[in-house]
Amino acid sequence: MCGTGPRAQPGGVIELRNLTKRYGDTLAVDDLSFRVEPGRVTGFLGPNGAGKSTTMRMVLGLDTPTSGEALVDGGRYVDLPRPLTRVGALLDAGAVHLGRSAYNHLLALALSNDLPETRVAEVLEQVGLAGVARRKAGGFSLGMKQRLGIAAALLGDPGVLMFDEPVNGLDPDGVRWIRHLMRGLAGEGRTILLSSHLMSEMALTADHIVIVGRGRLVVQATVSELTERYPSLEEAYLELTAASLEYGANR
Numbered sequence: 331m332c333g334t335g336p337r338a339q340p341g342g343v344i345e346l347r348n349l350t351k352r353y354g355d356t357l358a359v360d361d362l363s364f365r366v367e368p369g370r371v372t373g374f375l376g377p378n379g380a381g382k383s384t385t386m387r388m389v390l391g392l393d394t395p396t397s398g399e400a401l402v403d404g405g406r407y408v409d410l411p412r413p414l415t416r417v418g419a420l421l422d423a424g425a426v427h428l429g430r431s432a433y434n435h436l437l438a439l440a441l442s443n444d445l446p447e448t449r450v451a452e453v454l455e456q457v458g459l460a461g462v463a464r465r466k467a468g469g470f471s472l473g474m475k476q477r478l479g480i481a482a483a484l485l486g487d488p489g490v491l492m493f494d495e496p497v498n499g500l501d502p503d504g505v506r507w508i509r510h511l512m513r514g515l516a517g518e519g520r521t522i523l524l525s526s527h528l529m530s531e532m533a534l535t536a537d538h539i540v541i542v543g544r545g546r547l548v549v550q551a552t553v554s555e556l557t558e559r560y561p562s563l564e565e566a567y568l569e570l571t572a573a574s575l576e577y578g579a580n581r
């Protein structure tokens with residue numbers, strides 16, 4: 331549970347080994363290798379089309395690598411028993427059954443994954459949606475859908491969590507809530523991989539940064555290493571990805 335101190339088990343490591351994904355002529359992910367460690371927030375940055383979502387999809391077994399591997403604790407996601415208890419993810423907040431209530435959306439997920447129904451109310455409370463649990467998700471704002479997607483990611487109480495642009499559509503209060511949630515989850519020893527284009531927010535939220543450009547690793551460093559070398563994380567990002575942007579359209 332979030333906010334209850336360190337977990338008995340650390341979160342687990344996400345490891346990419348020479349991960350590559352080609353869609354026709356597009357090299358979406360190009361020989362990418364890095365590790366995401368427990369107990370910290372790892373910010374996953376890169377220009378539009380750099381391959382962040384594709385990488386996350388491959389970790390979740392939603393896309394098959396052309397070559398290389400995406401592993402969680404040394405194994406593939408598809409081979410994990412009860413995977414929702416090991417890895418949770420928010421990739422696309424729109425991916426909810428719009429005719430279902432928030433409660434029933436999560437209940438269906440819990441039942442089909444052999445998770446206790448008691449978790450549904452717990453995660454709705456954790457994301458601040460307890461008061462609208464019986465309302466249909468189709469009527470939710472983007473920010474509320476983001477919260478519902480985060481609730482789904484937390485349902486199995488997993489040690490590894492990936493969030494693809496969870497801040498999208500959130501008001502300032504929501505943005506701050508996400509920051510505290512991410513920091514809290516990492517503080518419990520979980521492994522957090524978080525993508526966002528909001529550099530100032532990322533500087534406040536992440537401990538470690540991985541930047542990709544044109545599918546390749548550009549740099550991995552701590553936030554403090556980058557902000558010591560550059561005036562800000564935003565400056566570091568813009569300078570380090572300038573080449574990736576320049577040639578981005580010609581891959």
Ligand SMILES: Nc1ncnc2c1ncn2[C@@H]1O[C@H](COP(=O)(O)OP(=O)(O)OP(=O)(O)O)[C@@H](O)[C@H]1O
Pocket residue numbers: 353356357358376377378379380381382383384385
């Ligand atoms: N299913 C697909 N079929 C063909 N091309 C794809 C597919 N999914 C992604 N791509 C291409 O792969 C590249 C990487 O896309 P991806 O969505 O992973 O980037 P991203 O870093 O998440 O971008 P953004 O910041 O815009 O979300 C892009 O050129 C994209 O058009």
